[in-house]
Amino acid sequence: xxxxxxxxxxxxxxxxxxxxxxxxxxxxxxxxxxxxxxxxxxxxxxxxxxxxxxxxxxxxxxxxxxxxxxxxxxxxxxxxxxxxxxxxxxxxxxxxxxxxxxxxxxxxxxxxxxxxxxxxxxxxxxxxxxxxxxxxxxxxxxxxxxxxxxxxxxxxxxxxxxxxxxxxxxxxxxxxxxxxxxxxxxxxxxxxxxxxxxxxxxxxxxxxxxxxxxxxxxxxxxxxxxxxxxxxxxxxxxxxxxxxxxxxxxxxxxxxxxxxxxxxxxxxxxxxxxxxxxxxxxxxxxxxxxxxxxxxxxxxxxxxxxxxxxxxxxxxxxxxxxxxxxxxxxxxxxxxxxxxxxxxxxxxxxxxxxxxxxxxxxxxxxxxxxxxxxxxxxxxxxxxxxxxxxxxxxxxxxxxxxxxxxxxxxxxxxxxxxxxxxxxxxxxxxxxxxxxxxxxxxxxxxxxxxxxxxxxxxxxxxxxxxxxxxxxxxxxxxxxxxxxxxxxxxxxxxxxxxxxxxxxxxxxxxxxxxxxxxxxxxxxxxxxxxxxxxxxxxxxxxxxxxxxxxxxxxxxxxxxxxxxxxxxxxxxxxxxxxxxxxxxxxxxxxxxxxxxxxxxxxxxxxxxxxxxxxxxxxxxxxxxxxxxxxxxxxxxxxxxxxxxxxxxxxxxxxxxxxxxxxxxxxxxxxxxxxxxxxxxxxxxxxxxxxxxxxxxxxxxxxxxxxxxxxxxxxxxxxxxxxxxxxxxxxxxxxxxxxxxxxxxxxxxxxxxxxxxxxxx
Amino acid sequence: xxxxxxxxxxxxxxxxxxxxxxxxxxxxxxxxxxxxxxxxxxxxxxxxxxxxxxxxxxxxxxxxxxxxxxxxxxxxxxxxxxxxxxxxxxxxxxxxxxxxxxxxxxxxxxxxxxxxxxxxxxxxxxxxxxxxxxxxxxxxxx
Numbered sequence: 001x002x003x004x005x006x007x008x009x010x011x012x013x014x015x016x017x018x019x020x021x022x023x024x025x026x027x028x029x030x031x032x033x034x035x036x037x038x039x040x041x042x043x044x045x046x047x048x049x050x051x052x053x054x055x056x057x058x059x060x061x062x063x064x065x066x067x068x069x070x071x072x073x074x075x076x077x078x079x080x081x082x083x084x085x086x087x088x089x090x091x092x093x094x095x096x097x098x099x100x101x102x103x104x105x106x107x108x109x110x111x112x113x114x115x116x117x118x119x120x121x122x123x124x125x126x127x128x129x130x131x132x133x134x135x136x137x138x139x140x141x142x143x144x145x146x147x148x149x150x151x152x153x154x155x156x157x158x159x160x161x162x163x164x165x166x167x168x169x170x171x172x173x174x175x176x177x178x179x180x181x182x183x184x185x186x187x188x189x190x191x192x193x194x195x196x197x198x199x200x201x202x203x204x205x206x207x208x209x210x211x212x213x214x215x216x217x218x219x220x221x222x223x224x225x226x227x228x229x230x231x232x233x234x235x236x237x238x239x240x241x242x243x244x245x246x247x248x249x250x251x252x253x254x255x256x257x258x259x260x261x262x263x264x265x266x267x268x269x270x271x272x273x274x275x276x277x278x279x280x281x282x283x284x285x286x287x288x289x290x291x292x293x294x295x296x297x298x299x300x301x302x303x304x305x306x307x308x309x310x311x312x313x314x315x316x317x318x319x320x321x322x323x324x325x326x327x328x329x330x331x332x333x334x335x336x337x338x339x340x341x342x343x344x345x346x347x348x349x350x351x352x353x354x355x356x357x358x359x360x361x362x363x364x365x366x367x368x369x370x371x372x373x374x375x376x377x378x379x380x381x382x383x384x385x386x387x388x389x390x391x392x393x394x395x396x397x398x399x400x401x402x403x404x405x406x407x408x409x410x411x412x413x414x415x416x417x418x419x420x421x422x423x424x425x426x427x428x429x430x431x432x433x434x435x436x437x438x439x440x441x442x443x444x445x446x447x448x449x450x451x452x453x454x455x456x457x458x459x460x461x462x463x464x465x466x467x468x469x470x471x472x473x474x475x476x477x478x479x480x481x482x483x484x485x486x487x488x489x490x491x492x493x494x495x496x497x498x499x500x501x502x503x504x505x506x507x508x509x510x511x512x513x514x515x516x517x518x519x520x521x522x523x524x525x526x527x528x529x530x531x532x533x534x535x536x537x538x539x540x541x542x543x544x545x546x547x548x549x550x551x552x553x554x555x556x557x558x559x560x561x562x563x564x565x566x567x568x569x570x571x572x573x574x575x576x577x578x579x580x581x582x583x584x585x586x587x588x589x590x591x592x593x594x595x596x597x598x599x600x601x602x603x604x605x606x607x608x609x610x611x612x613x614x615x616x617x618x619x620x621x622x623x624x625x626x627x628x629x630x631x632x633x634x635x636x637x638x639x640x641x642x643x644x645x646x647x648x649x650x651x652x653x654x655x656x657x658x659x660x661x662x663x664x665x666x667x668x669x670x671x672x673x674x675x676x677x678x679x680x681x682x683x684x685x686x687x688x689x690x691x692x693x694x695x696x697x698x699x700x701x702x703x704x705x706x707x708x709x710x711x712x713x714x715x716x717x718x719x720x721x722x723x724x725x726x727x728x729x730x731x732x733x734x735x736x737x738x739x740x741x742x743x744x745x746x747x748x749x750x751x752x753x754x755x756x757x758x759x760x
Numbered sequence: 761x762x763x764x765x766x767x768x769x770x771x772x773x774x775x776x777x778x779x780x781x782x783x784x785x786x787x788x789x790x791x792x793x794x795x796x797x798x799x800x801x802x803x804x805x806x807x808x809x810x811x812x813x814x815x816x817x818x819x820x821x822x823x824x825x826x827x828x829x830x831x832x833x834x835x836x837x838x839x840x841x842x843x844x845x846x847x848x849x850x851x852x853x854x855x856x857x858x859x860x861x862x863x864x865x866x867x868x869x870x871x872x873x874x875x876x877x878x879x880x881x882x883x884x885x886x887x888x889x890x891x892x893x894x895x896x897x898x899x900x901x902x
Binding site for chain 1 (some may be wrong): 829833881
């Protein structure tokens with residue numbers, strides 16, 4: 001520091017405080033359209049337009065058919081519907097934007113028009129909406145009515161026991177889909193087997209995928225372990241596509257391949273992928289995404305994982321980047337695609353930015369709100385930390401409760417979680433042993449069952465998992481082998497659940513748009529279409545579901561408060577005696593400080609919010625008054641439980657004219673006879689952080705006021721805790737107990753206090 | 761197909777018309793029990809989707825305005841006959857720089873058409889060959 005105490009610094013020190021916030025780890029980028037850093041206004045964005053001759057597109061968004069790159073060519077052939085395009089393209093973007101937020105324009109009217117809109121027109125329309133309008137339009141336009149969510153289940157060791165246990169927990173939490181991937185690519189078969197066993201514990205129908213190399217992923221799917229895939233990525237520029245080692249035709253081929261094996265599939269695209277790959281063509285994020293999404297619809301995939309995805313952190317570094325992520329999701333659902341709406345890769349170190357980003361999806365709903373909610377701890381997430389992870393899971397549950405919004409999850413009890421983990425570990429251990437894949441010790445099982453994350457487990461090493469994985473593959477083990485093994489091991493319900501899942505592929509019902517399984521039945525955009533047309537329509541919480549969301553753990557009720565007080569009552573009865581001495585009269589002793597206690601003080605409530613026994617509080621006040629040469633007289637006031645009136649009433653009874661009012665929760669005031677009720681001398685409103693020393697000083701200061709002098713007021717220093725959040729539920733319940741005890745016009749009662757020696 | 765046309769009203773087919781739903785070897789959904797799995801009656805082939813099921817889903821998709829999705833199901837229906845290796849071989853051929861020239865794709869298309877009764881897939885490859893040629897994608901990448 002330069003100068004005395006650094007007073008010569010040339011920077012306001014608040015900036016140092018800000019520097020220390022997690023937010024400052026985020027790097028922000030300047031808007032630079034020429035270099036691809038523009039959310040909505042690319043330097044080279046084309047003007048929307050479409051020409052059709054004899055049923056074929058001859059020009060689209062300013063490019064003649066002869067000059068189409070392969071993305072244009074694919075979109076022109078497979079996305080643009082020539083029967084609708086002339087009508088749709090004749091509608092100005094501003095009208096389309098208004099239709100999107102008009103609850104009287106049904107979703108299906110808009111999805112129909114989208115089949116005739118070019119990427120540039122779609123981008124132009126959504127760009128006209130504010131973030132709030134986008135959120136509303138998204139909620140109206142998403143395909144399936146009932147919202148859902150997807151979990152990541154991975155760990156840093158690729159430990160199959162932990163994968164099974166965590167998959168079972170994810171199922172219990174209500175996730176509709178589980179996605180795994182590996183730390184080491186060769187562990188894919190082991191991961192697939194372990195997760196599919198774990199996901200069969202508890203209830204049937206949670207869809208499962210194992211993100212791996214394209215050919216292998218399909219092979220794992222054909223062995224029956226997985227039921228869907230979503231890592232088929234597409235890009236918005238031809239060069240990025242080629243660098244991604246694919247073309248629209250090769251990806252569409254894969255899409256058909258998955259369907260031909262009865263496996264649900266969605267593509268993936270998200271803002272800034274092209275920027276990260278170095279081929280942005282100076283186009284805006286939204287325009288490139290519009291291309292990606294039209295391409296996906298043209299390919300005939302039922303849905304998309306969309307909304308920044310791995311690029312979310314970079315998209316978030318650009319002005320309007322988060323709004324753009326919302327806008328691209330809106331295009332996805334406008335194009336009638338299932339949308340697993342990102343909110344996976346954590347786009348910021350700031351919890352506030354993360355929560356703000358997810359909120360529109362939580363309150364508006366989404367087919368899959370997170371396309372990868374980290375159900376495991378951050379360090380165990382082999383994709384990367386998610387927006388929400390095992391650490392923050394309860395925050396998400398509380399957000400659901402706060403907004404009465406269905407985020408797809410259901411609170412989980414501690415005891416049942418452990419039981420499920422043990423069951424899943426027992427099941428996968430049996431399968432591993434029974435199929436000759438590995439031996440599992442009791443110690444390994446026990447360590448995993450209670451572990452929060454892989455740092456705490458004594459289980460398989462990555463190398464041992466590689467050997468398990470190789471054996472699964474070499475022995476050509478299929479899901480049928482696993483089903484049979486589960487049944488042999490006495491895991492009949494799990495065997496049935498797994499068979500149920502594999503049987504889904506026979507009918508192919510879950511290949512339709514936005515399909516998931518609820519209550520053993522396929523639910524999709526066909527039999528559960530989003531029918532939002534205004535208040536009272538669309539998805540609404542049932543009363544049963546509302547109660548489920550509300551049932552988080554450790555909630556306080558009146559009985560809990562009284563139960564806790566009862567425990568203190570006995571101890572207090574040994575520390576202090578309150579004797580009623582009849583009606584209290586005004587005093588005349590100028591050394592007297594009257595302490596007015598509230599109706600429940602020491603009779604119903606026995607501790608302050610800070611946890612001090614009320615006997616100790618009275619002792620401290622007494623000591624402080626004595627130190628100032630005063631004398632404490634206690635009266636119980638039954639006509640009020642309000643601090644100010646307690647204080648003023650006490651002051652009016654006091655010979656010195658100064659009194660202290662105190663509620664049983666510890667809130668106190670120093671008051672003086674001639675003052676107005678709320679114009680006190682000193683108020684101690686932060687009971688949770690008020691110490692006995694503060695009460696002692698309060699007693700002392702009362703005597704100083706009584707002597708007509710001005711003391712240094714007692715300061716109860718706050719560290720900025722959210723005291724309201726910590727205590728107000730208890731405050732309200734405690735206070736209600738006291739206010740119920742008040743009696744109109746009840747006279748004050750003289751109370752003789754005797755402290756029992758040796759306790760305090 | 762002798763089946764009547766399917767639409768959204770027939771969905772989900774496993775619930776609305778379970779007798780129409782069969783596994784690859786003709787087993788009904790009802791026959792696909794855990795007991796049958798244990799006795800060895802069920803093989804993975806019984807759990808494979810049929811072209812009929814995919815075409816049914818295509819009709820249902822089309823009935824709710826999802827023609828592109830329906831076309832994918834129709835391509836998939838043709839693809840059910842293709843073994844995994846063939847699917848992956850053609851996928852590989854479709855990736856940029858794998859096919860040395862348009863003819864490689866065209867001959868794969870001919871094979872799909874003639875040997876696998878897959879005209880839609882064949883046309884898809886023909887089209888890719890044309891676009892790849894125009895965009896210079898027949899270039900060696902590694």
